Amino acid sequence: MAAKTPQQGQTGNSSKDQVQGEGDYEAGRRYDKAAHEFAQSGQVERAARDAAPGSEEEAEQMQQAEQAGKSHSKGEGPLVSKKRKA
Numbered sequence: 223m224a225a226k227t228p229q230q231g232q233t234g235n236s237s238k239d240q241v242q243g244e245g246d247y248e249a250g251r252r253y254d255k256a257a258h259e260f261a262q263s264g265q266v267e268r269a270a271r272d273a274a275p276g277s278e279e280e281a282e283q284m285q286q287a288e289q290a291g292k293s294h295s296k297g298e299g300p301l302v303s304k305k306r307k308a
Contacts, residue, residue: 275281
């Protein structure tokens with residue numbers, strides 16, 4: 223059996239509900255729901271601890287990776303920059 227395309231697996235949806243890419247509304251709703259459920263789950267602190275660097279060397283590598291990523295950035299928009307805490 224061949225894999226279904228997004229349109230083949232859906233019935234009764236208008237074409238505007240099937241937008242893909244950055245306008246994929248269903249994916250956005252799923253993400254928002256999952257993010258909200260995770261935030262309410264009480265697991266955020268544990269996940270933050272688990273993501274923390276395990277050593278000074280790992281912390282340095284993470285810092286270098288962050289700087290490398292930022293070097294390709296055009297910077298933050300004015301609204302994000304004003305809200306951001308140092």
